[in-house]
Amino acid sequence: MPATRTPRHLAPRRPITDVDVAVIGAGAAGLSAALTLGRCLRRVLVLDGGVPRNAPSPAVQGFLTRDGTRPAELLRLSREQLTPYDSVEIQARRVTAVEALAGQFRLTIEGETGRSSRVTARKVLLATGVEDELPPIDGMRELWGRGVLHCPYCHGWEVRGQPLAVYGRAKLVTGLALLVSRWSPDVVACVEDPAYLTANARRRLRQQNIRIREEPVARLEGTKSGELRHIVFESGEKLARTAVFVHAHQHQRTPLAEQLGCRLTSKGAVWVDKKQQTSLPGLYAAGDTTPGTQQAILAAAEGSAAAISINETLTREECPK
Incomplete structure (x- = not known):
């Protein structure tokens, strides 16, 4: 066989x-x-x-x-x-x-x-x-990428030592503001919903000399080339800032x-x-x-x-x- x-x-x-x-x-x-x-x-x-x-x-x-x-x-x-x-x-x-x-x-x-x-x-x-879903504030979209920034690791060095701001909801703004303070001693936290900013969050921000602004933001003012000049509150008061970081x-x-x-x-x-x-x-x-x-x-x-x-x-x- x-x-x-x-x-x-x-x-x-x-x-x-x-x-x-x-x-x-x-x-x-x-x-x-x-x-x-x-x-x-x-x-x-x-x-x-x-x-x-x-x-x-x-x-x-x-x-x-x-x-x-x-x-x-x-x-x-x-x-x-x-x-x-x-x-x-x-x-x-x-x-x-x-x-x-x-x-x-x-x-x-x-x-x-x-x-x-x-x-x-x-x-x-x-x-x-x-x-990105940017906050519905005049100037946010126009200044996005230059005066309005999303990542301090990407852009923090370029604005180091300058007057900066962080804008967002209380749940996120604290951590972002603390992070941004690594690049500048002059950071202001503009809180979208201040009623939700806890006492512990306020304490941590104060410890790092980060000021808190609770007034509603009306608009951002900047140049045609995209640089930020002022954050304008609904009261009409202007806060001079070089850049604002947003956790969109x-x-x-x-x-x-x-x-x-x-x-x-x-x-x-x-x-x-x-x-x-x-x-x-x-x-x-x-x-x-x-x-x-x-x-x-x-x-x-x-x-x-x-x-x-x-x-x-x-x-x-x-x-x-």
Whole structure:
């Protein structure tokens, strides 16, 4: 009798998709992920949905080798450094819907003309970021990014030693004011809801010589170039300040994660595990979309970490045991 031949193990067929990975968002997180995936020879489509959150800021700070670089210039350099990677493509198109199918995702994308098309990917990375909900005070939006700031780690050094203010609700203003006092001995806390400012919070602020203003703020006055000059209270009194830090509420820039049923945190961020994967298998997230400190260099690091996780997952699928 002829010897029985052991059937050779065959790898399961992988779904045929247009690309390996679709990266939604072309900021620091998305482009960093695309760079890592390009170096892994992965077919990547980066979909650029529009102007980044930090566009009004004069510079990206604290980014090693790029400290003080204009946001637009940082993105230009990032795109330029993707040029050698033929498997990476960037398109200025907006994603309007994502469907999770068996072993792949299907994205509906819309171009500048409004015409829609579809693309399939084995994995998807959300790097769409967030939008800030600024207090409804005249001048807040106009001075945002220069005279109105959100992060002392990003902008504190530029206004060090100058007369500063912090504006917000009692629940958040104390911690932010104490943090900002690291950069300046002259900090004023403008409390939106002073009735909720606890005695302990008042004591901590006084200990650091942080003055408390409880009057409602009417408007901010500044220059055409975005510098703050005065905080104007409803009484008409003006407080001269160089900058005001605001802990603004935020919401996801796109509803894609929510539409897909992803788990969100209590603050509305997209929950991810240690591998940057959301609660939906195959869907990853990085950058300001996820919980944690928001800084360009951290977003870029998360994008790279997500790309490594994605590549290793794809490799395991391609090389079954």
